[in-house]
Amino acid sequence: MNEPRPTLDLEHLGFDRGAQVLLARATRALAPGALLEVCGSAPALGVELAAWARANGHAARPLTDRRWTLEIGRSAGARRAGAERAGLPEEPASRAPQCWGLAARGALVEAGGPEFGFRLCEREELWTADEATLYRQALAAQWDPERAIPWSAPLEHSDELEDALVEVLTFLIENETAALLVPARFAGQTHPHFRETLQLLAIQAADEARHIEVFTRRATLRGRALGLSTVGGRASLKSLVDEPDFARAALLTSVLGEGTFTNLLGFLHAHAPDRCTAEIMRLAAQDEARHVAFAMSHLAHHAQADATLLARLASAVHQRHAALLATSGLSVEVFDALIALAGGSYQPRAIERGHAAVVELLAQMDAGRRMRLRKLGFDARQAEQLSELHTRNFM
Amino acid sequence: MTNKIVLGAVAYDAKVVTIWDGFQRWFASQGLEFDYVLYSNYERPVEQHFRGAFDVAWNSPLARIETERVARARRRTPRALAMRDTDCDLTSVIPARALIDGEVDAACMIDGNLAAFSNDGTLPRSATRVLAQTAKYDHCNFTVLDGVDERSVARFRELLLGMRYDDASVRPLMDLEGLKAWREGRTQGYAQLERACDRFGWLREFLERMQAA
Numbered sequence: 001m002n003e004p005r006p007t008l009d010l011e012h013l014g015f016d017r018g019a020q021v022l023l024a025r026a027t028r029a030l031a032p033g034a035l036l037e038v039c040g041s042a043p044a045l046g047v048e049l050a051a052w053a054r055a056n057g058h059a060a061r062p063l064t065d066r067r068w069t070l071e072i073g074r075s076a077g078a079r080r081a082g083a084e085r086a087g088l089p090e091e092p093a094s095r096a097p098q099c100w101g102l103a104a105r106g107a108l109v110e111a112g113g114p115e116f117g118f119r120l121c122e123r124e125e126l127w128t129a130d131e132a133t134l135y136r137q138a139l140a141a142q143w144d145p146e147r148a149i150p151w152s153a154p155l156e157h158s159d160e161l162e163d164a165l166v167e168v169l170t171f172l173i174e175n176e177t178a179a180l181l182v183p184a185r186f187a188g189q190t191h192p193h194f195r196e197t198l199q200l201l202a203i204q205a206a207d208e209a210r211h212i213e214v215f216t217r218r219a220t221l222r223g224r225a226l227g228l229s230t231v232g233g234r235a236s237l238k239s240l241v242d243e244p245d246f247a248r249a250a251l252l253t254s255v256l257g258e259g260t261f262t263n264l265l266g267f268l269h270a271h272a273p274d275r276c277t278a279e280i281m282r283l284a285a286q287d288e289a290r291h292v293a294f295a296m297s298h299l300a301h302h303a304q305a306d307a308t309l310l311a312r313l314a315s316a317v318h319q320r321h322a323a324l325l326a327t328s329g330l331s332v333e334v335f336d337a338l339i340a341l342a343g344g345s346y347q348p349r350a351i352e353r354g355h356a357a358v359v360e361l362l363a364q365m366d367a368g369r370r371m372r373l374r375k376l377g378f379d380a381r382q383a384e385q386l387s388e389l390h391t392r393n394f395m
Numbered sequence: 396m397t398n399k400i401v402l403g404a405v406a407y408d409a410k411v412v413t414i415w416d417g418f419q420r421w422f423a424s425q426g427l428e429f430d431y432v433l434y435s436n437y438e439r440p441v442e443q444h445f446r447g448a449f450d451v452a453w454n455s456p457l458a459r460i461e462t463e464r465v466a467r468a469r470r471r472t473p474r475a476l477a478m479r480d481t482d483c484d485l486t487s488v489i490p491a492r493a494l495i496d497g498e499v500d501a502a503c504m505i506d507g508n509l510a511a512f513s514n515d516g517t518l519p520r521s522a523t524r525v526l527a528q529t530a531k532y533d534h535c536n537f538t539v540l541d542g543v544d545e546r547s548v549a550r551f552r553e554l555l556l557g558m559r560y561d562d563a564s565v566r567p568l569m570d571l572e573g574l575k576a577w578r579e580g581r582t583q584g585y586a587q588l589e590r591a592c593d594r595f596g597w598l599r600e601f602l603e604r605m606q607a608a
Binding site: 054055082113 | 487525559
């Protein structure tokens, strides 16, 4: 017994009104060799149907002047031959092939096409299940400098103290520039299949762009000249910008550098000479804490999957230390400025208080670094030694 | 000895280079050394084909007829190797009041263009009526002349006919060249055009120049 032949009635639709949509839909499920009966009353439908069929590898034959048989060609569905799903929307593949390119995660990827050159394409070194949450938190915590900072709060301190603040802000701007460049560079090397990693790197770069803006705006608020950019500072930051390995860069820049900066920004929040500066430091410290959490998350995950990672990370700290041995570390100007800010004036007793506060800050920075290193899996002695080797320049 | 084919074609669009560069790489991966020569018009390749400048001509319908006529005069034997599936059984149509600026009342176009112009809204069909449609005809054709290296030609033809649209390594090239499959070459689809050429004396000048009139 013959199966009833599938029929498509286009009614009055011609190719100027979307007939091809219904034809594509009706032929999609048909196998090569299958027959579809098409009818319709649009003028010259037969001319266009024959042309459409030919272009799509099918053959159209007239039955009457309003009725045709469409024979499905051999190439039907061939575009999907060899196509594969680019992982699952909710969970990436363990390794993202270069040919997936920029395809949405979970998309059906047509076989063939160009190979991309994303250097970072292994899930274990990039991606953790926490990243989606971290990204959402980062997004929710974005702040608008215009509205979040009390730019017109009174500045009642002396020019000398303002100069100390500007010295520190000059140092911060330079450091935050490194903290922008490092994630931005790795973002360009990250396979977009690891969407959350890419999003976090991008928002991290955007955070730093905002920090650079607010630090610059505050530094110039009273019209004072900017401070000093030292050779030692630049050498220290260059070693971060040049680090080619994602995990090593995350340890040096985020865990140790930005980790140390959360203490520094907290200190500046507490000792800010004005409300505007205090608010800037509070908001920047929040952002930096998220950057540290992101690095901690993927490094801890990576260390569990790769037993050699901790040794590689330790060697990164040793190498950076050796490379910076000949440099002077934190500039005297910044160190002295921090003391003055913490003291609140240049009176001897105030300076004494400020000095004690900075010594306490250095101890807190060291304790924070050791705690984070321990969390990554280093033992107490290693953590102490690595924290000790971290750059004097804070970042 | 390596199989080698040099193709002569017309650079009607910049994408022609992309297409033949792509096929060149693919043929090389299949052990066929392939190169191509491009011309800026449709007549010179016919002339050059008879001078042996290349092995296979990618002939338009008119070039195919010209080749046929010159070959007849010079006692050579042209052979159609293969063609695109989308070049078989075309028709041309004359839609009336088709051109929207109102300056022209009718035009002649390939049916595929009519469908494409309808689809993209260039020709709203409410303002258009198809006045006439030609009988079916064929378009481009790979043509060789006698004396060509038969082994290389056989390999070239075999590779063309073996290309499959579900092969991801050639599908982008087939998309660019606008076909789903290569078919056996045939020549009966040029009879209408040949009659029209004779009727209007279209080929006379060229054939005289080629001393084939």
